[in-house]
Amino acid sequence: MRRRDMIELGIPSGDVPVAARCLQIAAQQAGPKGLKKSVVRRRLRAVLENPEAFATTDDPLADLAQALIDRRDARDHFQERPEPAPYRQWGEDLDEKSVRQMVNACRLPVAVQGALMPDAHLGYGLPIGGILSTRNAVIPYAVGVDIACRMKLTVLDLPVSALGGQVDRLAKTLERETRFGIGARFRQPHDHEVMDEDWTLSPITRRVKDTAWAQLGSSGSGNHFVEFGVLTIDEQQRAARRAEEGRLQAAPEAGAAEAAAPAGGSSRFGLEPGSYLALLSHSGSRGAGANVAKHYSRLAMDLHPELPKELKHLAWLDLDSEAGQEYWRAMNLMGRYAAANHALIHRSIAKALKVDVLADVENHHNFAWKEIHGGEEVIVHRKGATPAGRGVLGVIPGSMATPAFVVQGRGEAESLRSASHGAGRLMSRKKAKNSFTWSETKKLLAERRVQLLSAGLDEVPMAYKDIHSVMAAQQDLVDIVGRFEPRLVKMAPPGERPED
DSSP states (O other): OOHHHHHHHTOOGGGHHHHHHHHHHHHHHHOTTOOOHHHHHHHHHHHHHOTHHHHTSSOTTHHHHHHHHHHHHHHHTOOOOSSOOOEEEOSSSOOHHHHHHHHHHTTSTTEEEEEEEEEEEOOSSSOEEEEEEESSEEOHHHHOSSTTOEEEEEEESSOTTHHHHTHHHHHHHHHHHOOOSTTOOOSSOOOOGGGGSOTTSSHHHHHHHHHHHHHTTOOOSTTOEEEEEEEEEOHHHHHHHHHHHHHHHHSOOTTHHHHHSOTTOOEEOOOOSEEEEEEEEEEOOHHHHHHHHHHHHHHHHHHOTTSOGGGGGGOOEETTSHHHHHHHHHHHHHHHHHHHHHHHHHHHHHHHHTOOEEEEEEEESEEEEEEEETTEEEEEEEESEEEOOTTOEEEEOOBTTBOEEEEEEOOOGGGTSEEESSSOBSSOHHHHHHHOOHHHHHHHHHHTTOEEEEOOGGGSGGGBOOHHHHHHTTTTTEEEEEEEEEEEEEEOOTTOOOOO
């Protein structure tokens, strides 16, 4: 009997290996012909209905019966925090389901503190736009399925006028040097030192290495993109950044060193006021990261059968356990792999255009970090949230027709030194497809001077919240350093299943 058949019967996924072992013993005892499938189903149903009747017998299914009893007893003894962990919300009129997910996350016995950003919307377990610190525990679904989904902006040594006179050249470069969508890969794999790392650190990373290598330097589907645009920095923004740098030198923030260098990221951004041609990308760790996330999320849920239904996707792995350490190592490898994807996209495009890089900034927004908050080391999960430690640079995008912002964190303690990761979805993908047309979208893009090379209808600007309202709601979290206006945009073509 297959794993799927046993789960459909009602056997918890964590007990399927026990059931398989028991059935193997039963089949051996039955003789050369084994057991008929109908008999197997009937006996499994009997154990599920009354495990006590089997647990203390010599029946081959006794071990399964005891496992079911233990799981039920653990579920009956779930104990949440006596009082929910404190959390603060930014923005008004947030989706009620997202708020409920944040409230539920704060019930976890490992929870320490939470925050909810103004771009929040529904996710698995922790809402997208949710931040949660925990004590010595990591929650795979609070990191996210697309581990280390991230942003990277590069300022190129090309005049802004190239977006007019050289737009065909730029478009052809984007089409030639990028790949989008599930399964997207290159015929000739790229080279990067990340593939020389130890991919045997977990059975999942070992299994996905070849696929990861083939996809190295590519982008996913859903809201992932690569685009050219105009970055504007004015004198006021430059002055604010220099003032903050001076304050940091005078009084470094506790814990800022960790936050200032988000895993897989770096920044060099000393531009004079003016307008620049820039390249902006958004994607993560592709199929490799998704496989890591799904495996360890399932494992965490199997280890915590006591969690009620509304908390099951918030199951955690203890960092003192072998599974927790394995996931932590795999997550960080996926962070470096995601950073390599962006590095190769930007390097390939700059090389093809034969231009120098003047500045860059990048950050994860689906990750977990070890940081000091309130004098204690905690694990900070930022699921769809940007690191915003004092003086830390990051990128917060809008949509294909609205601006992205290069920001500098203000180090707000109540947000766990975090900010939003974008505008945030206003509606589901299905609703967007049913609500809008390409005709009205093309009119809006023309008004905004945006040329779209490819995208799905579920990614039109109207499906997103107003990025200006989102930025206004978090003025105490970040200062704006620069404003990026998209001009030439490429996303996965229509029909691609989203990875985000």
